[in-house]
Amino acid sequence: MTDVQSASERENVPIAKLSEWLDSNYDVEASLEEWWDRSYRAGLTFPQWPAVAGGQNASSTDSAAIAAELAEREVPPAPSGNGTFIGAPVFIEFGSEEQKQEFLPALTRGGEAWCQLFSEPGAGSDLAGLQTRAVADGEEWIVNGQKVWCTQGDVAERGLLIARTNPEVPKHKGLSFFLIDMDQPGIEVRPIRQLDGGASFSEVFFTDARIPAGRLLGGEGNGWGVATRALAFERSNISKRQRRGAPVLRPGSKGGDLKRIISEINANAASVSVDRHAYALPGRQLIELARRQQLNADPIWRQKLVEYFFQTEVRRYTELRYRGGLPDTFDSAAIGPLSKLALSQIARSGRSLIFELSGSKGLVEDHDPLFSTARETALASFAAHFGGGTDQIQRNVIAERGLGLPREPAVDRDLPFSQIRAASESTFKPGSQR
Numbered sequence: 001m002t003d004v005q006s007a008s009e010r011e012n013v014p015i016a017k018l019s020e021w022l023d024s025n026y027d028v029e030a031s032l033e034e035w036w037d038r039s040y041r042a043g044l045t046f047p048q049w050p051a052v053a054g055g056q057n058a059s060s061t062d063s064a065a066i067a068a069e070l071a072e073r074e075v076p077p078a079p080s081g082n083g084t085f086i087g088a089p090v091f092i093e094f095g096s097e098e099q100k101q102e103f104l105p106a107l108t109r110g111g112e113a114w115c116q117l118f119s120e121p122g123a124g125s126d127l128a129g130l131q132t133r134a135v136a137d138g139e140e141w142i143v144n145g146q147k148v149w150c151t152q153g154d155v156a157e158r159g160l161l162i163a164r165t166n167p168e169v170p171k172h173k174g175l176s177f178f179l180i181d182m183d184q185p186g187i188e189v190r191p192i193r194q195l196d197g198g199a200s201f202s203e204v205f206f207t208d209a210r211i212p213a214g215r216l217l218g219g220e221g222n223g224w225g226v227a228t229r230a231l232a233f234e235r236s237n238i239s240k241r242q243r244r245g246a247p248v249l250r251p252g253s254k255g256g257d258l259k260r261i262i263s264e265i266n267a268n269a270a271s272v273s274v275d276r277h278a279y280a281l282p283g284r285q286l287i288e289l290a291r292r293q294q295l296n297a298d299p300i301w302r303q304k305l306v307e308y309f310f311q312t313e314v315r316r317y318t319e320l321r322y323r324g325g326l327p328d329t330f331d332s333a334a335i336g337p338l339s340k341l342a343l344s345q346i347a348r349s350g351r352s353l354i355f356e357l358s359g360s361k362g363l364v365e366d367h368d369p370l371f372s373t374a375r376e377t378a379l380a381s382f383a384a385h386f387g388g389g390t391d392q393i394q395r396n397v398i399a400e401r402g403l404g405l406p407r408e409p410a411v412d413r414d415l416p417f418s419q420i421r422a423a424s425e426s427t428f429k430p431g432s433q434r
């Protein structure tokens with residue numbers, strides 16, 4: 001390696017110079033932390049975003065070309081998780097210049113993990129019915145309440161929080177959106193043990209937790225608008241295709257991969273070529289599973305495998321078609337839900353095929369990485385029907401926003417939140433829709 005960028009230097013590397021720059025700057029013996037810092041300063045981590053967020057405002061064509069070149073050179077992917085999937089685009093859209101400068105560099109360099117503090121025991125699909133309160137107190141907000149299903153809440157440095165700041169107005173209007181520090185005395189995080197043995201999400205309890213005034217995003221009472229965009233970013237990221245064989249790399253100083261060396265990361269990625277948290281196996285992987293069980297020549301299995309393969313291909317081609325332009329009748333807000341719903345259906349079909357194919361091998365720990373990955377994928381696949389909003393809610397969004405069909409009736413939309421809560425607590429409350 002020669003001519004490596006010095007620590008303070010920041011210079012965008014456009015696609016035309018990328019190959020030459022990688023020759024001098026990409027070192028597989030570097031730690032992930034060093035690489036993410038270097039690629040941040042070169043505007044390569046998230047090329048489509050502004051410089052403060054590790055980008056260079058690149059066009060979608062240039063971003064795709066940069067991604068292809070980085071993939072070709074087996075460069076580690078950008079930091080994953082709700083911070084970069086949801087937090088960064090939300091800050092780019094709603095943050096003040098000060099907020100962007102203060103929070104985006106550490107986040108998009110992978111130095112911090114952020115979590116999403118939206119769902120509550122009584123507010124998932126009906127997110128606008130949430131009850132966690134934030135009350136202004138001088139230069140701070142004081143938060144009390146409970147969140148649940150908070151992915152990586154136990155390792156996050158900060159959380160994207162939606163809380164009720166005014167219960168005397170209709171439920172969508174009394175919400176505000178904050179960034180809260182997770183390491184403080186008023187926050188207790190309790191991990192939830194899952195079906196697959198992991199504990200990737202937590203309950204989070206707030207007792208007089210504090211947020212400085214400068215952490216309010218989008219203005220008081222505008223939290224629903226910010227949250228709606230956050231959910232749109234979340235859906236499109238859940239449905240986004242992972243680079244084939246690429247590892248998922250976690251940011252943050254508590255549970256992250258910062259200290260890992262790139263050559264080791266790449267060696268591991270090659271031995272298990274599927275993300276263990278993926279919701280569905282790629283078609284070719286499922287075919288390999290059938291081959292190992294000597295079923296790939298069976299006529300009925302061939303039919304099932306081809307059907308699965310076609311579902312995944314139809315989804316891929318549909319996404320490519322969207323990128324080429326939308327029909328006039330279809331609103332772009334429905335694309336994320338449509339793609340997420342398709343992923344959910346593929347996850348369902350894939351799961352039953354994996355269980356059928358694996359047989360008793362699927363029930364026990366196995367040293368064969370393909371069977372282990374298949375089992376983990378099948379167990380994780382249930383989450384595809386819920387995470388980022390359920391299948392039913394995706395269908396509602398597609399119907400209402402995409403196709404312009406009438407909205408679901410909602411009796412509580414215009415009532416002050418303080419008046420509807422007691423009456424509707426035990427009844428079905430349609431109409432808010434994550």
Ligand SMILES: Cc1cc2nc3c(=O)[nH]c(=O)nc-3n(C[C@H](O)[C@H](O)[C@H](O)COP(=O)(O)OP(=O)(O)OC[C@H]3O[C@@H](n4cnc5c(N)ncnc54)[C@H](O)[C@@H]3O)c2cc1C
Binds near residue numbers: 117386393429
């Ligand atoms: C893997 C995973 C990760 C998650 N991570 C996070 C996270 O980091 N942060 C966070 O805040 N949340 C997170 N969640 C929570 C997730 O957003 C909620 O589970 C989801 O929004 C559904 O809410 P609920 O579980 O309360 O179900 P409910 O809303 O109670 O839904 C129960 C059932 O009723 C149906 N239903 C509800 N309303 C309607 C309607 N209007 N029309 C038709 N059917 C309806 C639903 O589709 C569902 O089948 C995560 C969930 C999963 C699975």
